Amino acid sequence: MQAFTTLMRQRQPQALEEWFQSAKTCGLPDLVTFARGLERDRVALKAALRLSWSNGPVEGLVNKIKLIKRQADGRASFELLRQRVLLAG
Structure with missing residues (x-):
C-alpha cells in the first residue's frame, strides 16, 4: 500500500x-x-x-446543494430552496 x-x-x-x-x-x-x-x-x-483535471470542485458544490436541500426537508417551497442555493453559491 x-x-x-x-x-x-x-x-x-x-x-x-x-x-x-x-x-x-x-x-x-x-x-x-x-x-x-x-x-x-x-x-x-x-x-x-x-491529467491535472479534477471533479473535486463540482463534487464540493453538489455536496453543498444536498446539505441545503436536507436542511429544508419539505418545509420550504422550490423557490425558497432555489434562492438559498443561488445565494450559497
Whole structure:
C-alpha cells in the first residue's frame, strides 16, 4: 500500500503495471482484491495520474446543494430552496 500511495502522490502512471503485478502476488487477500478492482478501471486510473483535471470542485458544490436541500426537508417551497442555493453559491 505504501508503494501505491507513493505512485499516486508522485503521479507515476508508468509504475502502475509493476504495482499491479506485485500486489496480485503479495498473498494478502484484501490487497489482491483491491488491485484487481483497480485493474478493471486501469484506463481511468492512468488518466487520473497523467491529467491535472479534477471533479473535486463540482463534487464540493453538489455536496453543498444536498446539505441545503436536507436542511429544508419539505418545509420550504422550490423557490425558497432555489434562492438559498443561488445565494450559497
